[in-house]
Amino acid sequence: MNTPHRYVSGAIDLGEVKARAEARDQAAQQVATGTGPAPYLTVTPQNFENDVVRRSLEVPVVVLVGTPRSPESEQLRADLQQLAEGAGLSYIVGYVDADATPEVAQAFGVQVLPTVIALGGGRPVTQFEGGQPADALRTWLDALVTQVGPQLSGLQAAPAEEDAPEDPRLGQALAALNAGDFDVAIAVYDEILAETPGDQDIVQARDTAKLLQRLDPASRTEDPVAAADADPTDVEKQFTAADAEVVAGAPERAFDRLLALMVAVPGEKLRVRDRLVELFALFDAADPRVTGARTRMASVLF
Template identity: 35%
Template structure:
């Protein structure tokens, strides 16, 4: 895990290391003052700087990046989740990142970046596909991973990040006040009545979070057996089956095979699955449409059916699905 200095020329006016250093000095002063007050008997209750658990996960944009990420990174490692509403793999990864951040209890925070609304940030981080996850510690960037990865791998990565922050920069994180959200809980709106398949859908989500892709697939199939038109189950099943297919792939080998065998339907189908999981939606669709052009019979049907399955992962209303459907129709008819 090698850091690099943050340089965001054109997005925010930084001297990133200088800003982070100043913020770190202030944080150290605040901690020293809190320790002094505690030693004098004034340390009852949470420190003035304690934050509620809800503050550990937040949205960030280009305008607030220096304040909300770079300066904060002098006090706590800031994990950056680059996502978009249309990105279905993001919808699998983001809730997991949020849960693990809250579990970390102030040792890290999570800043969510909507790439559609923050194109310059996406460009500055040189992001090729989403979801993409980085960290910023003391104004320095640490690339973490891209695409959906297993929960255990994320836990290990966050533990390593915390260790780097403590050992290299002396950053120990934020104090969390678990009692700060009582009022918010009381004023929360009542939940909607549970639907007939909510328990099964929840079981599928729990299985996904635990890395039990087979269990998630079966749970979604159980819903669809009783309610074939259930949109949430159809989408979840398509996503879970995609993740199960790529779970044990060797990405380098798959991409090398696809490059060497452009007419091999199996090689192109596998590479398209990896493209989609990595957030390269148009690449995945284009790869399979191009393969349909050069295949025939059962091979062509196999490629076409996989493309239709990937449409389910993204959703019929997505404009990229509409464009790909049109392109597919052109080569088929």
């Protein structure tokens, strides 16, 4: 095991980031040329049936019913649009202005503005009222795509006239990782994120590279797990062991370790919580190992 990206078998295959980026580039090209659906749209009486109800037979459609009079609505609108534009058409976001098109808002029967409703298969599947921070929105959307998306047929977008070009920087980042040059890889991912801040594949790839840099397996002379087991209240040793367990494809052991550390060293609860949240972000939000550990973490904290 001498190539750094192979250490992340349990989290994300960095070699797949290029393929996912190609798919998103193709989707973006289709949107730009008018040959495919848009990731974000304003819902009107004219497009409601085709672009919301029928489209939800293919992918989840997230509808925000809001008003420009509400700062909470406007923030949700901006966050949902940004997230949708980086999601590769795995879902679509529609905005209903309750002031401009009250008949559309009434069709959803909402009582509170803003309200967000997710449709799948032509009917509502879940919803929430009020504002949400961007991280919570991302988690909610990831769970929606994971749980509802596979039950739908998927978008049948028109094929692009030619393959979208691959971002050469992804190859540069992967080559840097293979050479153990984590600083270069992280800098490349940060450069891409400066242009596409909603790209969760790149966020995961960058954070995985940071974990590998922190662990630095090529320079390590001791077994971090054995060292941590011998000193169960040493926070830094437990952090390093948890990194090693994630890299080895055993994130559940890493989560168990840090949850036990929160109990053993209560004065460090918030610091350990932050590290757990960082590790959770390397995985799909709906991964049962993550959802189970999140629930246990909440019990320990509160």
